[in-house]
């Protein structure tokens with residue numbers, strides 16, 4: 421298969437990252453067939469895509485009349501996995517963007533992969549999990565690669581392309597070429613837990629949650645401090661709400677399970693948010709209260725502070 425043969429993607433998982441990836445793919449002229457097991461996610465996908473494409477059209481195609489509408493027309497959402505399977509024969513790439521759960525990803529990939537053309541590649545947007553393990557589960561490790569897009573994919577240039585021990589050079593080469601054609605700035609990373617970006621970002625974020633639960637900082641001061649000193653675009657707690665605190669919990673837990681390194685164990689404050697559905701922007705509540713994409717105020721977590729030993733001795 422050549423890059424010029426790639427015309428159609430199948431995307432499994434129409435959540436935050438799935439839809440954002442689709443915005444980039446249809447912008448680049450690719451046809452996409454997408455599926456999600458949750459009916460609300462399937463209903464929401466075209467609306468979220470229209471919103472993303474509104475941004476794409478304004479920023480990158482201001483002179484092209486009707487660009488967003490035409491691009492949106494390249495997505496077909498199907499209502500069942502069987503329907504997706506019936507269309508896989510005409511797809512050259514399957515992009516997996518479901519929840520960060522290795523067992524689930526392997527199970528879904530092993531079910532779908534046999535229906536793809538032999539030459540087709542599989543991309544996974546996993547944040548941290550073993551790409552090689554998924555490639556083996558899919559029965560085609562040579563044509564399997566990690567393509568870890570950053571949130572929001574259609575705005576962020578970087579894509580972490582994960583190379584593992586059994587990848588074919590042609591898979592890596594074609595993937596980089598397709599991504600560059602989409603205007604991305606891909607870089608190659610190793611198939612180690614968390615790859616390059618999350619190997620650094622996740623411990624950093626988990627340390628921020630722990631500081632919050634020790635009462636060392638408030639949500640808003642924490643973010644203001646990192647914005648004004650380290651030049652972070654929004655600060656760590658807002659970033660967590662954008663990523664999704666459910667995704668953060670799953671990623672941290674997956675990294676802990678893979679390494680047994682206690683630095684990755686999700687702190688209680690994050691586990692509590694996961695359990696209570698305080699997922700961040702998508703839930704309207706996380707470290708901040710949200711009105712759509714606008715934060716209306718940082719929440720007060722002082723009642724949940726884990727007292728330090730000095731305080732305990734005073735009681």
Ligand SMILES: NC(=O)c1ccc[n+]([C@@H]2O[C@H](COP(=O)([O-])OP(=O)(O)OC[C@H]3O[C@@H](n4cnc5c(N)ncnc54)[C@H](O)[C@@H]3O)[C@@H](O)[C@H]2O)c1
Nearest residue numbers: 433435436437456457458461517518519520546547571663
């Ligand atoms: N959110 C981020 O900032 C971010 C950044 C980089 C990578 N990622 C990775 O991208 C992937 C998706 O994350 P997300 O933030 O989009 O999560 P999300 O919860 O927004 O979306 C995941 C979607 O997968 C669907 N799904 C679950 N099981 C399925 C199945 N068997 N078949 C079809 N659909 C299924 C869910 O219904 C959901 O809509 C994860 O691997 C995550 O680690 C996320």
